[in-house]
Amino acid sequence: MAGTGKAHLRNSPDVLLRVEDLTVEFPVGRTGLKVNAVSGISLDVLRGETLGLVGESGCGKSTTGRAIMQLRRPEGGSVVFEGNELTKMTLAEMREARTRMQMIFQDPISSLNPRRKVRDIVMEPLTIWKRGSNAERATKVDALLSEVGIDPDRAAESQPHQFSGGQCQRISIARSLVLDPTLIICDEPVSALDVSVQAQVLNLLEDLKAKHGLTLIFIAHDLAVVKNISDRIAVMYLGKICEVAPSDGLYQQPAHHYTKVLLDSIPVPDPEVALHKVAIEGEPPSPVLPPPGCRFNPRCPAADDRCRSEEPQLREIGAGHFVACHHPLVGGESPVSVRTTADA
């Protein structure tokens, strides 16, 4: 099956997570059809790096996160975390691995057990894994709660619904840290928050990352948010990766037509800046029968016959900057015969 290429994968001892040809499909009833949620994507994350994953709803970001965690076993591909292949692990091995990789979600209120006290919710993973004495657990949980800005005494007395959305997200973050993970997959953690709370949570994640030596995958649909927190960004569209670049480079020189659309859609908080005429019409097509060739072709202003038949492969067009497009905005036309150069 044609992937989108692996030219962007790095050969470094610092690779913490390496995903290759990840494929996730969901059957559509008994029709024999399937949702092509994630179609052979590859990505890697270095230790201490933050990888941003950005794209419109339905492009497969959450599915990618869940498949990395093996919360949904992928139909194909490999996921290597800390040198171990996760897709071949038994359930017990995977449970153990999941203590070092955690996931936080967009809707913090519904991802916290509504009937338990917040302090117990944060402590629960320690209890399950029988880590430390009761006193050690309590000390650790209270320290983490204070670190994320939640009063431990209040947390001991209150249930999640007694906290605001932003506070619940802080609580989820504290819980995700309690087993000392190396990787945290943040699935739209700020998309449901006010801009003021979003800023607080973004700063908090940066601080925690530095303090706890974390590696992050940060998923969102707003490139301005993703750019703020990420070192490197992968842009997804309909189950494929279209562009990978360092955050600043992606903004300075977007190469993929879809990346440009995402950038132009962000509202500029300045009335003197002329509004872009609507950056794009319509919404992504169904991933059940994705368009042949480049999946973006039905919405792309530069699409031609080649785009409708030949799938573009990721290729390097600048330092660390990769694009899967036949006619990118920068970096020149793709060569007629494409060969990927990864796995050297």
Added chain:
Amino acid sequence: MSIGSTTNITQAALRDVQGPLLELTDVRTHFRTPRGLVRAVDGVSFTLERGRSLGIVGESGSGKTILSRSIMGLLPSKGTERSGSIKFAGTEVGNKSRKEMRHIWGKEMAMIFQDPMTSLNPLMRIGDQIAEPLRLHLGMSKADAAATARRLLQDVRIPEPDRRLAQYPHEMSGGMRQRVMIAIAMACGPTALFADEPTTALDVTVQAQILDLLGEQRRERNMSLVLVTHDLGVVAGHTDEIAVMYGGKLVEKAPTKRLFAAMKMPYTEGLLASIPKLEDQSHSRLNVIPGRPPDLVNPPKGCRFAPRCPYASARCNEEEPPLTATQDDPNHSYACWYPVGSPEYHEARARINASAGVN
């Protein structure tokens, strides 16, 4: 149902009347709760001219939704205390019952919400949901209503309108459903549309499309638009004026360009600084407003923003700053003792920078 009975405001009359479309004077909406009185809207006054667009901006819990609902007359009947005056096209509507307001909904004022699913009937086809108010409020025949429904879907740029008319809400994406809500809101040709966080749940790409659509409908129909949001970025390019709310009060109001060029309230400044800017380097630290909005049962004495304001001094904790117009622009007002740009503001900033080790 009869339309335009003498006790109602008729559309023709509304369109002729001179003066502002909306005039609010000291509007208060309080809720009696077991915890005490929630001062959700606490003395808001402003006017909105016909055909203009107003952004109402503030964090969650600042009273934006309750203010819009107070104007629409869409408030819970139990435990609600209202005072002040709300004039719509010269007629007092602040004291009208829900039943009386029903004549005004749709034809004069319409509202769309963040989650279209809460206002759409999941068991009814889209076409019927649009046609219903047309038959009810405008007395259209079945055939006319169906034709108008189709045209409305085209107006809101829904492709393949015939196929969509026969669909149910769950068969559509969030963006499509919001377009349908706009079509329903437009059905009876309202004079004012209240859009409460209409794009907050949507992707940025779809948000841009919906905001453009709202702007276009407003211009074509010469309708007033009240756009409620927590994001100053959303209103910057899509409104004529902005009202900033904090803790149930209006704390700054100005024409949009003026607000961004010369904002006075430290709160407005904080909201703007919270937005990640694309042109900033990645990992730029965001300037946050510390803490959280006040408890509206026991709001702080003095300036309600004082506990979070970096420039607050003793007076702010004691005396409440009144909403006052700036000297050079009567349309720009703010409620702050030491506004952005004042000598005290600069002194406070110098102090903050010195303690942070910045010169």
